Amino acid sequence: MDQFKGCLLGALIGECVGTPLKRPTSCHMNLAGVRSKISTYWEKMLLTHAYGRSLLDTGYFSMENAARECSNAFYQNYTKRTAFGKLTEIIASWKHSPPKDWTAAAQSVRNRGTECNPAAWITAFPLYFYNRTEQMSYSVDRVARLTHSSNDAAAGAQLQAYAISLVLKNKKMKELEFLAALVEYTSKSLPDSVRQEFYTRMMMVLDYAQRAEPKEKLFKAIGVGTSPLDAVPVAIYCAAIGRRSGCPFEATFHAAMSTGGCTDAIGTMACAIAGAWSGFSGIPDEMVGMWDGQEQIYALAKELYTYVSTLHGPDGPLSTIENWPHLLPSAGAMARTGLYYIGSKDTVKCHYCRFTMSNWTPGDPYSDHQRFNENCIFVTNCTATPAYVRAS
CATH class of the missing domain: 1.10.1170.10 (Inhibitor Of Apoptosis Protein (2mihbC-IAP-1); Chain A)
Structure with missing residues (x-):
C-alpha cells in the first residue's frame, strides 16, 4: 500500500508543481508568482483517476469505458481544468458524441495541435496490472492510442509504465540496474518504428548516469520538450539520479522541476516513479497534505492495492497458476x-x-x-x- 499511495501522490505533486512552472528555457526552479496555483491538479491526474476508475469498475481495460470515464471527468471539470484546452475540449465532447472510430478520434486530437504526453497519465496501469507486464503493455498501448495516433506516444507510455512496474516489484533496485533494465526493455519490446530512437536516448541516460555528468548536460543533449522521446527518458533519468540523495523523492522532484520546458509531464512521470520507489513513507512530510484531489488519489490507491492483493495474494487466483x-x-x-x-x-x-x-x-x-x-x-x-x- 505504501508504494501504491506514494506512486499516485508523487504523480499528483509532480503535476501540481510542474504545470505552473512550465516554461521553455529556464533550468532553475523559481516558485515566485505561481504559489496561488501550485496545489491545483490538471488534465494528467484527471485522466489518471478516470483510467484507474475504469479499470476497477470493468475488471479489464475497455477503450469505450475508459473514454466514457474521461469524457465525464473532463465535462464536469471543463471550466476548472483548462491547462490543455484542445485536449479538454475534444474529450469533453465525447460525452455526447462517442467516436465510432477511435483511430480517427486520436488523429483529431493530434491534428488540432495538442502536444500532451499520454505517458504522464498511465500511472494507474502498472499498479492495476502489477506483475502482469505483457498485459500492462498491451493495455497502455491501447489507452495511449485513445488520444494519440503516433507510435512514439504509445511507446513512451509503455516505457514509463514499465519503469514504474520495475520499482514496484523491487524497491531496493539500484539506479544503474534500473536504467540497464530499461535499456534492455527498450531494445526488445518497443515498436520497431521508434525502437532505435528510444534506445539511443536511454543509452545516453545510462551513460550520463554512469559518468555522473551534470544533469543539465543531459537535459540539453536529449531535450526537455513535450515529445515522449524527450520527456520520458529525462523523467526516468531524474528518478534514477534522485536515488543518490539522502531523500530520493525530494531530489527527484527538484531535478524534474529544474529541467525547464515540459516540467508538468516530466514532473508527473519522474515523481510517480520516485513515489513508487520510495513509497509514501519516503515523501517528506512538508510535501504532503496541500494538494488538490489528494483524498481521491488516496482512495484510488487503496482500491488498486486491495484489488492487487486479492488477485496476487497467497489465496488469490493468480497465485495458483504456479502449480499448472x-x-x-x-x-x-x-x-x-x-x-x-x-x-x-x-x-x-x-x-x-x-x-x-x-x-x-x-x-x-x-x-x-x-x-x-x-x-x-x-x-x-x-x-x-x-x-x-x-x-x-
Whole structure:
C-alpha cells in the first residue's frame, strides 16, 4: 500500500508543481508568482483517476469505458481544468458524441495541435496490472492510442509504465540496474518504428548516469520538450539520479522541476516513479497534505492495492497458476489470458466470466477461451489474440 499511495501522490505533486512552472528555457526552479496555483491538479491526474476508475469498475481495460470515464471527468471539470484546452475540449465532447472510430478520434486530437504526453497519465496501469507486464503493455498501448495516433506516444507510455512496474516489484533496485533494465526493455519490446530512437536516448541516460555528468548536460543533449522521446527518458533519468540523495523523492522532484520546458509531464512521470520507489513513507512530510484531489488519489490507491492483493495474494487466483501441470500452454499464457488453475486435474477458471475449461492440449488459450465463451468481457474487449499472449 505504501508504494501504491506514494506512486499516485508523487504523480499528483509532480503535476501540481510542474504545470505552473512550465516554461521553455529556464533550468532553475523559481516558485515566485505561481504559489496561488501550485496545489491545483490538471488534465494528467484527471485522466489518471478516470483510467484507474475504469479499470476497477470493468475488471479489464475497455477503450469505450475508459473514454466514457474521461469524457465525464473532463465535462464536469471543463471550466476548472483548462491547462490543455484542445485536449479538454475534444474529450469533453465525447460525452455526447462517442467516436465510432477511435483511430480517427486520436488523429483529431493530434491534428488540432495538442502536444500532451499520454505517458504522464498511465500511472494507474502498472499498479492495476502489477506483475502482469505483457498485459500492462498491451493495455497502455491501447489507452495511449485513445488520444494519440503516433507510435512514439504509445511507446513512451509503455516505457514509463514499465519503469514504474520495475520499482514496484523491487524497491531496493539500484539506479544503474534500473536504467540497464530499461535499456534492455527498450531494445526488445518497443515498436520497431521508434525502437532505435528510444534506445539511443536511454543509452545516453545510462551513460550520463554512469559518468555522473551534470544533469543539465543531459537535459540539453536529449531535450526537455513535450515529445515522449524527450520527456520520458529525462523523467526516468531524474528518478534514477534522485536515488543518490539522502531523500530520493525530494531530489527527484527538484531535478524534474529544474529541467525547464515540459516540467508538468516530466514532473508527473519522474515523481510517480520516485513515489513508487520510495513509497509514501519516503515523501517528506512538508510535501504532503496541500494538494488538490489528494483524498481521491488516496482512495484510488487503496482500491488498486486491495484489488492487487486479492488477485496476487497467497489465496488469490493468480497465485495458483504456479502449480499448472502443463508446459504448453504455459502457465504465463494461461494467467495472462485471465485464467487461473483451480488445483484439480488441468481445470482452469476465468477470473472475469467464471467459465471453467479443462483437458488442455498445446495451442492458444486465448482462442480457446474465445471459442468456448465469446461473451466473456475479457474476450469481447479484444478483437484478436493479444501480443502478450502470443509472445508466451
